[in-house]
Amino acid sequence: MPTRRKQFPFDEFEPRWQAHWEKESTFSVPNPGDADFDAAKPKYYVLDMFPYPSGAGLHVGHPEGYTATDIITRYKRMQGYNVLHPMGWDAFGLPAEQHAIKTGEHPRINTENNTANFRRQLKRLGFAYDWSREVNTTDPSYVKWTQWIFLQLYNSYFCEEENKAKPIKELEDAGLSREEIDDRRLAYVAETPVNWSPDLGTVLANEEVEEWKEKGHTVERRPLRQWMLRITAYAQRLIDELEGLDWPKGIKLLQTNWIGRSEGAEVDFLIGEETVTVFTTRPDTLFGATYMVLAPEHPLVSEITTKDQADAVAAYQQACATKSDLERTELAKEKTGVFTGGFAINPVNGKEIPVWIADYVMMGYGTGAIMAVPAHDERDFEFASQFKLEVIEVVEAPGEPIEGCFAGEGTSINSGFLDGLPTKEAKAKITAWLEEKGLGKKSINFKLRDWLFSRQRYWGEPFPIVWRDGHHEALPESELPLLAPDLKDYKPTGTPEPLLSKATDWVELGDGVMRETNTMPQWGGSCWYYLRYCDPTNPEAPIGKAADAYWMGENQNPGGVDLYVGGSEHAVLHLLYARFWHKVLFDLGHVTTPEPFQRYFPPGLIMGEDGQKMSKSRGNVVNPDDVVELYGADSLRLYEMFMGPLEQVKPWSMKGVEGVYRFLGKVWRMVLVQDQEGDWNLSEKLKEQDPDKAANKVVHATIKKVGEDIESLSFNTAISQMMVCTNELSKRDTIPVSSVVTLLEVLSPFAPHISEELNARLGARFDSVSSEPLADREWPELDESYLVEDEVEIVLQVNGKVRDKIMVGKDDDKETVEAAALASEKVQNFIADLTVRKVIVVPGRLVNVVAN
């Protein structure tokens, strides 16, 4: 890129205004109880997803959402809101630890460096953050409350009757045993098969496996003792309470499907002495169950396997155990399985059906056992075809008979007392019959699993738990935060033994009392950071009552963060986890609203100039620092908003950046003209005079359009309107100063530096222009009367085709307009040989003459 003269000296005034905002604490906002707090002001809480401060620095994707929220912040401030717009750091995480392994340096150092770089980059973009509220998940004062919230979960149970969390103390008072109590905690210990990565030295959540495998790490499956959070208790509420939220429909659906509610029945089958319960969503097909399948890990497999099948079954179980979930599904093209030799009795007709084990049935869902109805389930059909098992049709498809398998709804046949019933009724009847006979019951299942909450890494929050005599105990609150000790080296132990177990001095407390050595996942800190911003230094609680009531909107329905902007890649995990924690805190009375995020908006991904996803390997990554260097922060901000609709995926274009840069240059030159010496002086065209009709019209049209578009996050069209306004004003011989100032006011949320600079220069010269910074001004008032025209252009159509355009009075009645239309020469030409059948008049729009 050749050096060239800048269109305007952004490199001089942008840092100057940023320093001004910092010095004046322009965007600091007081809390209830503070001296300058004004309770009469309405609040608005705009939240960005806080970044993980990676070594790579800011990516152009970050300023996309951040600029959007910044525009909202500045706009709402101008409208008189107390706006909370904070930023912080999700600073625990594997990359810093990987760096520590390589260098032997404490991960805190790397984290601090990266954080400083991120902060510098964000400040350079002029965002209106209240930096006094900055939080960092790795700060001891933050860790303290993350651990405290964990203890809230640990010390609570889910009360089914009241459908909410309650203190565990109630169970103690009720005289439950220690084991019974531990089994009901919201944070509990369980032995479960987990994804263990030997080279990362940690267990991963199911959702993380894919990501790390792509980066070349190995992940295997093995059973381990882990901390779990009982998110499944909240499954129904997490679905139901989405309803009142202003989130994109698709995102709600995504979460709903992730939670995966299905209604059906549990049915008991007898296998010899043993009872095996299956879950099915199609109890109406019970007469068509021709075999049964158990998951290979099902505890009853060994009981029911016959001697001559024992070897085959054991071999199959062995083969499955070493396969990861991924391999199980990757190899899912062909069904595999083994006959156990056992037979089950179908309770509805007493028929004996063979019992198989197969890995297409998973232990983790339902009961780990199914009744197979090959005629009406594709998987069962495939399995039955492969192993030549019986197929009995029990549902008749509506319309044409169907070859093979029919999984839809129809009418029951070959099903005794269900015959002739449509699927829905058959389901109800058989379920009632099973319940009456004590052979089964209605049942609801969720795909959602409990949340595996422990990791074996170093760089995370330690669990505030100690072990005594094989039992876990909570640390007293007074011992929080519990910080991890420094280590000599951060290399994984090579075994599933957590890294912290290396620090024996720290772990062993004497008398056989040991600290828990697992750490929390990164999600822990990010689950509640939006609460801490509201009250970032509170030493008594994660968030104080008054701060919660005001910022989270106790009296609003449903309350919570007013606008949350961040990538849809977090739409299921982070957003689900945070909602879960929030509900627990709500149930326990620590917060006053049931949902954390009232409105959520995911911006679309920004692709590389080649239309591909930005990545180092493709060499198409755009660095925001480079863009700021060449065109300034305002241009970067404005371009990212002008690219297209915020929610859309869109490719980067440097030419596009130049386009908005030129626009800002045009605004600059409308106010200032450069002389021979290169100094910028106020344009002679600017006049302190009342704006004429045309100027008022375009300026007020701009106030209206920009305001509406900000509300709906349609920033691209707001910007194009400001371009129209600028084009209109700048081509004039004299320009009313007040029109320019109004334009600067509406431009200021988008491009705050240049707007402030121009306003300051105008204020220094013209008495009529306020020198008060735009950031503290009110949003300009719209006067609709300027937008009303006496005459409007309407379109004349003949048979739907545009033939002419005429001007008519704004209040002309239909008859007048129709007469004027028919009088048009062009219309006359087209209808000369035709008969007019009908004339449609749309006031202010068009006249359509229908003729043939």
Place this chain on the structure above:
RNA sequence: GCCGAUAUGGUGGAAUUGGUAGACACAACGGACUUAAAAUCCGUUGGCCGUUAGGCCGUGCGGGUUCGAGUCCCGCUGUCGGUACCA
């Protein structure tokens, strides 16, 4: 496979409740200024036919509703994203 999003000029994208398709930009071309270039300013720019006037066609494809469809309905196709034996 299932779920969701989406399809408009050479490009990014605009278009109230159905009512002038292509706003605003980018690129391209032509012109002015300049010794020259950059920057700036002015003009042209969906396709086809036509010297002009003007006409015809045109919002992924095929139907439909309507005076009128980018927009609504039915049936497809492509692209992107999510998810995957969840019984």
